[in-house]
Amino acid sequence: MSLNTNNLNIKKLTFRVILMIFNLLIISLMLRLGAYLELFSKSKSTLDIDRVIISNKVELSKNEKNTDIIFIGDSSCLMNINADKFTDISAIESLNLGTLSYLDFESYGALLTNAINTIDSKVTLICLIIHPEFLRRAEPSESHIEFFKSCNKNEYTLNFSEGNYLNNVLSLNIFKDAFYGKTPIPLEGRFGKYYGFTSSLNDYLNTHRGSAIDPREFSPKSHHGNILYRITDRKIEQLIKFKALLPSQCKLVLCLSPIPDILTDENYIDAIATIKNKIKKKARIDYVLSMPVSLPSKYFSTKTHLNSTARLFYTEALSREITDLNIFKK
Amino acid sequence: MLFNSTSFLIFFFIFIGLYFTYGRRNITTRNLLIVISSYIFYSFWDWRFTFLLLSSSLIDFKIGCLLQNEKVQSKRKNLVIVSVFCNLGVLFLFKYFNFFSESLNELLINLGASKFFPQAKIILPVGISFYTFQSLGYAIDVYRKKTTCVDKLVPFLAYVSFFPQLVAGPIERSTNLIPQFLSSRKISNEFIYIGFNLIILGLFKKVVIADNLAPLVDMVYGQNINTGPIILFATIAFGIQIYCDFSGYSDIARGIAYILGFKLMINFNLPYFSTTPKEFWRRWHISLSSWFRDYVYIPLGGNKTGKSKTMRNLVITMLLAGIWHGAGWNFILWGLWHGLMLSLFSNFEPKNFVTKTLGWFLTMIIVFYGWLLFRCNSIEQIVNFTLNFGANNFPNWFNDYLFTLLLFGLVFFILQLWKKITSELCPAINLNIFLNSLVVAIKIYLIVLFWDSNGSHFIYFQF
Numbered sequence: 001m002s003l004n005t006n007n008l009n010i011k012k013l014t015f016r017v018i019l020m021i022f023n024l025l026i027i028s029l030m031l032r033l034g035a036y037l038e039l040f041s042k043s044k045s046t047l048d049i050d051r052v053i054i055s056n057k058v059e060l061s062k063n064e065k066n067t068d069i070i071f072i073g074d075s076s077c078l079m080n081i082n083a084d085k086f087t088d089i090s091a092i093e094s095l096n097l098g099t100l101s102y103l104d105f106e107s108y109g110a111l112l113t114n115a116i117n118t119i120d121s122k123v124t125l126i127c128l129i130i131h132p133e134f135l136r137r138a139e140p141s142e143s144h145i146e147f148f149k150s151c152n153k154n155e156y157t158l159n160f161s162e163g164n165y166l167n168n169v170l171s172l173n174i175f176k177d178a179f180y181g182k183t184p185i186p187l188e189g190r191f192g193k194y195y196g197f198t199s200s201l202n203d204y205l206n207t208h209r210g211s212a213i214d215p216r217e218f219s220p221k222s223h224h225g226n227i228l229y230r231i232t233d234r235k236i237e238q239l240i241k242f243k244a245l246l247p248s249q250c251k252l253v254l255c256l257s258p259i260p261d262i263l264t265d266e267n268y269i270d271a272i273a274t275i276k277n278k279i280k281k282k283a284r285i286d287y288v289l290s291m292p293v294s295l296p297s298k299y300f301s302t303k304t305h306l307n308s309t310a311r312l313f314y315t316e317a318l319s320r321e322i323t324d325l326n327i328f329k330k
Numbered sequence: 331m332l333f334n335s336t337s338f339l340i341f342f343f344i345f346i347g348l349y350f351t352y353g354r355r356n357i358t359t360r361n362l363l364i365v366i367s368s369y370i371f372y373s374f375w376d377w378r379f380t381f382l383l384l385s386s387s388l389i390d391f392k393i394g395c396l397l398q399n400e401k402v403q404s405k406r407k408n409l410v411i412v413s414v415f416c417n418l419g420v421l422f423l424f425k426y427f428n429f430f431s432e433s434l435n436e437l438l439i440n441l442g443a444s445k446f447f448p449q450a451k452i453i454l455p456v457g458i459s460f461y462t463f464q465s466l467g468y469a470i471d472v473y474r475k476k477t478t479c480v481d482k483l484v485p486f487l488a489y490v491s492f493f494p495q496l497v498a499g500p501i502e503r504s505t506n507l508i509p510q511f512l513s514s515r516k517i518s519n520e521f522i523y524i525g526f527n528l529i530i531l532g533l534f535k536k537v538v539i540a541d542n543l544a545p546l547v548d549m550v551y552g553q554n555i556n557t558g559p560i561i562l563f564a565t566i567a568f569g570i571q572i573y574c575d576f577s578g579y580s581d582i583a584r585g586i587a588y589i590l591g592f593k594l595m596i597n598f599n600l601p602y603f604s605t606t607p608k609e610f611w612r613r614w615h616i617s618l619s620s621w622f623r624d625y626v627y628i629p630l631g632g633n634k635t636g637k638s639k640t641m642r643n644l645v646i647t648m649l650l651a652g653i654w655h656g657a658g659w660n661f662i663l664w665g666l667w668h669g670l671m672l673s674l675f676s677n678f679e680p681k682n683f684v685t686k687t688l689g690w691f692l693t694m695i696i697v698f699y700g701w702l703l704f705r706c707n708s709i710e711q712i713v714n715f716t717l718n719f720g721a722n723n724f725p726n727w728f729n730d731y732l733f734t735l736l737l738f739g740l741v742f743f744i745l746q747l748w749k750k751i752t753s754e755l756c757p758a759i760n761l762n763i764f765l766n767s768l769v770v771a772i773k774i775y776l777i778v779l780f781w782d783s784n785g786s787h788f789i790y791f792q793f
Contacts, residue, residue: 008517008518008519008522009519012519013519013522015763016523016763016767019763019764019767020767020770020771020774022767023767023768023770023771023772024771024774024775026771027771027772027775166778170775170778172778172779175775175779176779179779183733183734183737184727184730184733184734185545186545186546186548186549186731186734187549188545188548188549189552189553190553192545192548192549192552192553193549193553193554193555195727196549196725196726196727196730196731197727197730197731197734199727199730200726200727200730203726
């Protein structure tokens with residue numbers, strides 16, 4: 001015979017395997033016990049950019065007490081609006097609760113409710129800033145919504161492949177939550193160069209009243225796709241529900257974010273005007289701002305985000321538009 | 331198919347099942363099973379390159395047979411030249427053609443001429459540098475009469491394509507591996523036990539340490555971050571990453587081979603404890619450095635031809651070793667750097683604690699600056715990073731960077747220190763059954779925790 005396996009003792013090998021599995025289960029049991037005894041303090045999950053943004057905004061919405069105007073919306077709100085700059089120019093205390101387009105109006109509403117319940121003074125204005133891309137998105141991302149909900153319930157679970165058999169048997173999620181909640185994770189690409197780690201991005205958002213900068217560079221060549229933007233009826237319904245959350249003294253302002261002019265065609269301005277009218281009419285938005293719907297490509301870091309220079313000008317323009325509404329004077 | 335992927339686990343369990351049932355019949359069945367499985371394993375990357383692997387093997391098999399029967403020295407020499415030409419020709423075509431063509435075109439453009447040399451649309455076959463060198467080594471060994479030719483095709487094909495070490499080594503010597511394909515193998519509990527421990531150790535190094543350090547390295551080298559301390563720490567992180575990545579692969583390869591009843595050579599032996607550059611190369615990627623020593627350095631004259639020629643031989647050998655790693659100026663510079671340092675410190679033999687400590691420090695500076703050359707993406711980046719090494723500015727995330735590096739660096743350090751103190755094949759292997767299984771269970775737990783089901787690539791696959 002070519003393979004002499006006479007020296008193989010299957011009983012001994014099996015015993016070793018069983019012993020190893022037993023040890024694995026002991027580790028798992030110890031983790032469960034630790035979690036039961038609350039030895040692992042609940043820590044904020046910071047696995048990647050999206051999770052940092054979501055968990056940070058939930059915290060901000062529950063902790064910031066001094067705000068007159070809240071910017072809320074998708075990532076174009078997060079990246080295009082400089083809340084510090086806005087406050088400097090207008091002398092109106094502002095907070096940027098812009099998150100991601102992967103969430104939905106229901107999540108934005110939950111954030112808003114947190115903020116309204118937290119803020120001492122009465123918030124006068126809610127500025128909803130969304131990108132046309134968000135309006136035509138059919139469904140939000142389930143995993144992002146779930147993560148948002150867990151943060152909002154103060155659970156901060158990382159949502160690692162839930163339901164995975166191995167995960168459950170070995171209690172991996174307990175370890176992951178404890179580990180990733182305390183370990184800074186390097187960010188990838190340009191975000192890594194600009195912010196460094198998940199923890200530094202979180203600090204940045206805290207010190208800049210929820211605003212961030214998209215450090216990438218826009219390349220028109222890599223951005224194609226159609227610009228036939230529209231708003232679905234479902235989004236309108238959600239927007240109506242969102243509006244209903246606002247306290248009576250609070251006004252809702254809508255601003256649609258710009259796209260690079262290289263991506264527009266001659267019908268684009270009309271298409272956006274139609275969307276705005278539809279929203280104003282059906283959702284009864286108090287004000288719809290007439291901010292530019294497109295800007296030169298050099299002002300962009302991506303198709304949906306302005307770069308660090310352009311966002312300052314954009315914030316200035318927004319500040320002027322909002323001041324012209326005379327809401328705060330009243 | 332990556333060792334650290336779920337698809338490999340499935341492949342391996344099916345193979346093991348067949349190996350311990352059908353493979354028991356006779357040597358030919360066992361070897362045939364290894365050959366078929368190895369070619370299936372290889373075809374997961376690109377099935378077309380299995381023909382290249384087969385052609386390379388067939389050429390050297392035939393040349394080996396002809397060399398064995400040929401008595402005229404000049405004809406024997408011609409035969410071995412054919413083998414060298416074929417193996418290095420294939421390597422040149424797939425790995426270096428575009429690099430040389432592009433470099434010559436750039437030179438022509440700088441001289442005011444237009445592009446002349448064409449660019450070929452070819453992709454690099456995985457593991458080509460490893461199996462061509464292994465196959466070529468066999469032909470040279472037969473030529474030198476260090477080994478006799480293999481007169482049966484199947485064992486030879488198994489020797490060249492043996493899947494545990496096919497794509498990233500160790501580059502096995504015919505004298506060690508071929509006899510193992512020709513003889514009956516005894517498999518004992520000890521073999522399985524050692525093999526399993528090595529596989530777990532290798533996966534731990536790769537999945538837990540290397541893959542967690544990779545983002546630290548990429549964020550600096552990928553984004554050209556120019557702050558001195560960060561360049562230094564990213565280079566240290568890369569030194570640990572590449573070691574854990576590559577030695578992890580070698581451990582897994584050796585572990586799998588053990589379970590199948592084969593013993594592969596040790597490829598790494600605590601290289602970061604070396605006190606001279608020479609010692610480092612006796613401990614790092616041993617299968618490659620000894621290949622270059624035996625088939626390049628010694629034939630050039632080694633250290634027997636005077637000081638200046640020894641220096642020349644060292645530089646040539648290391649330059650070729652650099653080029654072996656890849657078609658890029660950074661690898662050429664890396665090879666030259668090590669060649670020059672080996673020449674400069676060839677007579678340095680630390681004897682007491684002080685000189686050994688100084689020697690270790692010096693060796694680490696040489697080695698880690700070498701890693702900077704190795705990892706940089708361009709000459710501009712090398713210049714940039716070298717000039718900015720002293721730039722004393724700290725980004726605001728410096729503490730986070732240091733914390734993460736220290737966290738995984740500490741795990742690496744403990745592993746290395748354990749091996750250094752105990753001289754064990756892998757940590758905890760000699761402990762009693764209960765403690766060993768606890769240590770293995772902890773390793774498995776962490777592997778599962780950081781496991782990426784798609785597997786992340788091993789750095790040396792690109793070579």
